[in-house]
Every structure is written in structure tokens, then in C-alpha cells.
Amino acid sequence: MSEVTPLAFRERAREALADPVLERALESIRRGWPSARARAIARLPEFDALRDHAREIKDHVLAHLDLYLERFEEAVRASGGEVHWARDAAEARRLVLDICRRANARSVTKSKSMIAEEIGLNAWLEANGITLVETDLGEYIIQLAGQRPSHLVGPAVHMTREEITELFHRHHGTPPRERPEELVAEARKVLRQRYLEADVGITGANFLIAETGTVITVTNEGNAELTHGLPGTQIVIASLEKIVxxxxxxxxxxxxxxxxxxxxxxxxxxxxxxGPRRPGDLDGPDAFHVVLLDNGRSAMVDGVLRSMLRCIRCGACMNHCPVYLAVGGHAYGSVYVGPMGAVLSPVLYGIEQARPLPEASSFCGRCEEVCPVRIPLPALMRYWREEAWRRGLAPPTARFGMRFWRFLATRPGLYRLVTATAVRLLALLGRRQGGLRRLPLAVGWTESRDFPAPEGATFMSLIGRRVK
Ligand code: SF4
Structure with missing residues (x-):
């Protein structure tokens, strides 16, 4: 495997395209979640109106972010909790470690949190002598496998049942389980003990309520509840834009x-x-901390990328993206993958490191069509492409190609002559097989599919004939 970085996207995408196991796993997303979404929407006639409303809510919050964040901090304090502000990943890691040390923590349970992934929390706590156990089933699987999540909602969606059977057998020392229910029961048994042993519980947040200081989490397994409720200390790590x-x-x-x-x-x-447990509460932590991470987000509020902060991490954009569905999440070499990752990763890693990700799109627009908060993802990817161009990061061949294109496009007579000649030539070369196996200036295309032989006339001349 090549190095895990957004810069190695092409190499990793090539590896992914040649992986039949991954192809099967991605096929299950393609067949499952998009049609389930379509059915759910068909049952909710006001879905589009809700999307407009959601966009307005997020835009309003982003326009008054400072106000709502201060209000949230006051409300958390009033309920007996503490809010900690982290400018970047390093500060967030230090804050979480300090809280764990104050709680004399040796063992930590954690429910799914992309922010924890973003700041590299697991490795940091482990390096500082604290054992961390993921409690979301998908996260637990990839923790055992030593991998990163490959999807926002289904972190282990790239793995097959056979791979998980083998993983559990190896790590738990139990007989190989055949049925998914048996695998779930086995994970539950292991995790139950971890919940009881944990000194600190760490969760993410889906939403933070400014008015009341409340943290909302959603799960399908109930693991966030046990992570919240059992240990004596709770830490919530969330990014600024989660506020409503x-x-x-x-x-x-x-x-x-x-x-x-x-x-x-x-x-x-x-x-x-x-907040923490109040007198008379049956459960809940004695200490309640919220770590709020900026990590480049406050700089996005006043800029072109502001609408990206509307994201509610639903994963719909990747479930509908032809590129994600062909190569999977690990090819992106980033915490955030698919179209939303193509916009967010350059903020986190710098466009120099993440340049291939905004390029990994056909601009078909499906991501924007399905985004519940109407983020203009293709336009934001285009922004990053332009930014890469402005900074001279595009490879020399691409720069030469664009210059040549501009030269032609600004000379209509010459353009028509060159394109008509090229199309006739291609028609001639591909006449026998109906397509071309290899094209010198389009190897990226012909590497994985044939280029269909054109009819022998340019698009403009075909249109011209129809109009007549
Ligand atoms: S569809 Fe929109 S809200 Fe959902 S993950 Fe993608 S960008 Fe975020």
C-alpha cells in the first residue's frame, strides 16, 4: 500500500479499483443507502422545504457564531459543566489528556467522533498510557484492524463479513462466527466489560444547543448512552459549527x-x-467537559468556504458520488472522504497536500442534489481547483494543456479547423473496433475504458445540421 496521504490519491485509487473485495463492499452501498434515502424522502412531501429551512438555520448560526458559542458556554457552566476552547488539533489533544489525567484515567471508552479522528486522539491517548476502546461497532472493527474510517456513517463499510469474522477470531480468541448476529453479540459481550471499567467516556456531538448547553448525539447502537452515562467523567469533543x-x-x-x-x-x-449528574439523578457523570475545536473553521466563516460549515455529516454526498463508489474512502488518504472530504481536506492539510481530492470529481452534481443543507459542493471543489492553479500546483502537462486550449479557444476559425481534423482522424482510427484503446492525450480515460470512436463530425457541426 502506498503512503496514507491525500497526495497519493491516484496511486491508492488505482489499488482500490483493482480490489474485487472492495468493489463488492462498495456495491452494497450503491444498492442500499441511496434507494433507502429515496424511499424515505418519498414518504415526506415537505423534505425539500425542510432542506431550505435547514440551510437558513445553518446560515443564521454561522452569521452569529460568536454569539451562540458564548451562549452555549454560559449554559454549560450554569449546568455545572466546563467548556474548553481548542485552536487546533494539538491544543485539543492536550486538553483531553489533561482532563483524563485529572480523572486519573487509565481506561477510556469512546463513541464515534469524526473530530477525534481529525485530531488523532486515539493514538495520542495510547501514546500517553491511556487505553481507549471504540464502542461504535464499525469503529471497534476498524480499531482492531488498525485502519481509518472509510465512510462518515459506516466506518467499516469497506470490510466484508469474512474479514470481520477473521479479525474477531484473531483478537478475541473465540471460534470463528458465521452469522452477523453472532459477531454483534460477541462485540457486545467484549464491550460491556469495557464500559464498566472506563474512567472517562468520550463522545462526539451531532448538535450543541446554545440555549440550554445540551449535547445531542445520535446512534443506532445505544453506545453513546453507555459512554455518557457510566464513567465518572465525560468529555464531549465537537467542532464550532455544531452549534444550533x-x-x-x-x-x-x-x-x-x-x-x-x-x-x-x-x-x-x-x-x-x-451537564453532569444532578442530585437525585440515577446516572450520569460527576464531571462534564466540552472541548470545542476550531482547527481552521473560524477562518472559513467569512470566506468562500463558509457554506461547507453547514455540513451535518450525513454521508449522502459520498453515497451518491461515482468516484467514492468506485474507489472507497481509504483512497482519499484523509479523515474526511467523498465530495465533502474533497472540500474540507484542503482546509485541514493545505491545498498543497490535498490537491488531488478536489480533482477527484466528474462534477456530475449528484452530491449537491442530495445534500440536505444544500452545500454547493461542486462550486467549492472548483474553488480549490482554481486555488491550486493560482498557486502553481497543477502539473506542467496540465498547465501546458490549458494554455494550448486557451490559444485555440480564442481563435474560432483555427479551433474549428483543428477539432474537425482531429475528429475525422479519430473516426478513421477507431472505425474498425468502434472505439480507441489508447489515446495519447487521454490516457487517464483509456486506461480503464475504450474511447468511443466519434462520428466524424464535431459536436457543433452536428448541432448545426439538426438546426437546419
Ligand atoms: S451530503 Fe451535505 S451534509 Fe451530508 S455529509 Fe455531504 S456535505 Fe455534509
Whole structure:
């Protein structure tokens, strides 16, 4: 395997395209979640109106982010909790470690959190002598496999049942299980013990309620509840844009989230936690901390990429993206994958490192069509392409090609002559087989499919004939 970095996208994509096991796993996404989403939407006539409303909610919050964040901090304090501000990943890691040390933590349970992935929390805590166990089944599987999530909603969606059977057999020392229910039961048995041993529970957040200081998490397994409720100390790690004014806005977004992600009307568990355990509460932590991560987001608020902060991490854009569905999440070499990852990764890694990701799109527009908060993903990818161009990051061949194209396109007579000659030549060369196996200036295309032989006339001349 080549190095895990967005810069190695092409090499990793090539490896992924040649992997029949991965192809089978991706086929199950293609057949499953997009049609489940379509069915769920068909049952909700106001879905599009909800999307407009959701976009307005997120835009309003982003326009008043400072105000809502301060209000959230006050509300968390009033409920007995603490809010910690982290400018970047390193600061967030330090803050989480300090809290764990103050709690004398040796063992930590964690429910799914992309922010924890973003800051590299697992490796950091392990390196500092704290054992961390993932409690989301998919996250637990990839933790055992030593991998990164390959999808926002289904982190282990790239793995087959046979691979998971082998993994559990190896790590748990139990007989190989054949049926998925047996695998789930085995993971549950192992994790139950970990919940009871944990000193600290770490969760992400789907939404943060400014009015009440409440943290909302959604899961299908109930693992966030046990991570919240059992250990003495709870840490929530979330990025700034997770804030919403009140429960009302959170519920509008929740109505879109599960439908867009998996086609469920609601996730199985929606949990709301406000502060630590109060006198008389049956459960809950004694200490409650929220670590709020910026990591480049406040700089996005006033810029071209602001609309990306509307994202509610539903994964619909990747479920409908022909590139993601062909190469899977690991090819992106980033925490965030698919179209949303193509926009967000350059913010986190720099466009110099993440340049191939905004290029990994056919601009078919499916991602924007399905995004529940109407993020103009193709336009944002185009922004990054232009930025890469402005910074001189495009390879010399691409720069030469564009210059040549501009030269031709600004000389219509010459353009028509060159394209007509080229099309006639291609028609002649591909006449026998109906296609061309290899084209010198389009190897990227012909590497994996034939180029269909043209009719012998340019598009403009064909249109011209029809109009006459
Ligand atoms: S960009 Fe839109 S579709 Fe993609 S994960 Fe975010 S909210 Fe969902």
C-alpha cells in the first residue's frame, strides 16, 4: 500500500479499483443507502422545504457564531459543566489528556467522533498510557484492524463479513462466527466489560444547543448512552459549527439527518445530555467537559468556504458520488472522504497536500442534489481547483494543456479547423473496433475504458445540421 496521504490519491485509487473485495463492499452501498434515502424522502412531501429551512438555520448560526458559542458556554457552566476552547488539533489533544489525567484515567471508552479522528486522539491517548476502546461497532472493527474510517456513517463499510469474522477470531480468541448476529453479540459481550471499567467516556456531538448547553448525539447502537452515562467523567469533543440556537432547530436538522444518511426516519437512539449528574439523578457523570475545536473553521466563516460549515455529516454526498463508489474512502488518504472530504481536506492539510481530492470529481452534481443543507459542493471543489492553479500546483502537462486550449479557444476559425481534423482522424482510427484503446492525450480515460470512436463530425457541426 502506498503512503496514507491525500497526495497519493491516484496511486491508492488505482489499488482500490483493482480490489474485487472492495468493489463488492462498495456495491452494497450503491444498492442500499441511496434507494433507502429515496424511499424515505418519498414518504415526506415537505423534505425539500425542510432542506431550505435547514440551510437558513445553518446560515443564521454561522452569521452569529460568536454569539451562540458564548451562549452555549454560559449554559454549560450554569449546568455545572466546563467548556474548553481548542485552536487546533494539538491544543485539543492536550486538553483531553489533561482532563483524563485529572480523572486519573487509565481506561477510556469512546463513541464515534469524526473530530477525534481529525485530531488523532486515539493514538495520542495510547501514546500517553491511556487505553481507549471504540464502542461504535464499525469503529471497534476498524480499531482492531488498525485502519481509518472509510465512510462518515459506516466506518467499516469497506470490510466484508469474512474479514470481520477473521479479525474477531484473531483478537478475541473465540471460534470463528458465521452469522452477523453472532459477531454483534460477541462485540457486545467484549464491550460491556469495557464500559464498566472506563474512567472517562468520550463522545462526539451531532448538535450543541446554545440555549440550554445540551449535547445531542445520535446512534443506532445505544453506545453513546453507555459512554455518557457510566464513567465518572465525560468529555464531549465537537467542532464550532455544531452549534444550533435551540431544540427546535436541532429537530429540523434531525429530521433530515437519518433520512439523508441511511433512509431511516430517525436514528434508533437520540440522546440529550445537559451537564453532569444532578442530585437525585440515577446516572450520569460527576464531571462534564466540552472541548470545542476550531482547527481552521473560524477562518472559513467569512470566506468562500463558509457554506461547507453547514455540513451535518450525513454521508449522502459520498453515497451518491461515482468516484467514492468506485474507489472507497481509504483512497482519499484523509479523515474526511467523498465530495465533502474533497472540500474540507484542503482546509485541514493545505491545498498543497490535498490537491488531488478536489480533482477527484466528474462534477456530475449528484452530491449537491442530495445534500440536505444544500452545500454547493461542486462550486467549492472548483474553488480549490482554481486555488491550486493560482498557486502553481497543477502539473506542467496540465498547465501546458490549458494554455494550448486557451490559444485555440480564442481563435474560432483555427479551433474549428483543428477539432474537425482531429475528429475525422479519430473516426478513421477507431472505425474498425468502434472505439480507441489508447489515446495519447487521454490516457487517464483509456486506461480503464475504450474511447468511443466519434462520428466524424464535431459536436457543433452536428448541432448545426439538426438546426437546419
Ligand atoms: S456535505 Fe451535505 S451530503 Fe455531504 S455529509 Fe455534509 S451534509 Fe451530508
Amino acid at each position: 440556537p435551540s431544540m427546535e432547530e436541532a429537530f429540523t436538522l434531525l429530521r433530515l439527518l437519518a433520512r439523508s444518511a441511511t433512509g431511516q426516519e430517525f436514528s434508533t437512539y437520540t440522546t440529550m445530555v445537559t
